[in-house]
Amino acid sequence: MTTRYASDFGAFEISPIPGQPQIAHCHGFFVIPEARGRGIGTQLKEKQMELLFDELFDYATCTVDAGNAVQKHVLEKAGWRCLAVFDNRRTGGQTELWGWAVGGE
Numbered sequence: 346m347t348t349r350y351a352s353d354f355g356a357f358e359i360s361p362i363p364g365q366p367q368i369a370h371c372h373g374f375f376v377i378p379e380a381r382g383r384g385i386g387t388q389l390k391e392k393q394m395e396l397l398f399d400e401l402f403d404y405a406t407c408t409v410d411a412g413n414a415v416q417k418h419v420l421e422k423a424g425w426r427c428l429a430v431f432d433n434r435r436t437g438g439q440t441e442l443w444g445w446a447v448g449g450e
Contacts, residue, residue: 348396349373354380355389359396359405369397369447371407374416386419394423397447404446411439424449 347360355376362368371393376385397405409416411430420427425445433440 348400350389350392350396352389354385357389357393359393359400359402361402362406367401367403369400369402369405371397371405374407381415386415387422390419390423394445394447397445402447404444406442406444409441409443410436411441417441 347358349358350356356373357371357375358373359369359371362370374386374389374393376389394405406428407420407425409420410433417427420443423445425443427441428444429442430439431442432438
């Protein structure tokens with residue numbers, strides 16, 4: 346079951362991976378343009394990580410466009426790690442797969 350979280354400034358979704366319910370895939374993460382540059386992304390990522398812990402996930406993943414330096418900074422600051430980089434045949438660019446051991450360092 347997908348969990349959706351929204352605030353006045355942004356939103357995200359968390360979905361368990363089919364067949365691996367202890368692993369979540371995080372997606373739909375965004376901050377509205379008017380709120381960018383004010384730390385809202387970091388706050389939303391912290392909320393997302395709290396929910397992952399509370400919902401008893403052991404590991405979480407997400408994908409990021411390789412050119413999205415702001416989102417990658419938010420992930421790095423929160424302790425997530427880039428696991429893989431691959432060519433995205435749909436966009437013609439590159440996509441990165443990131444992961445985080447829930448509750449880990």
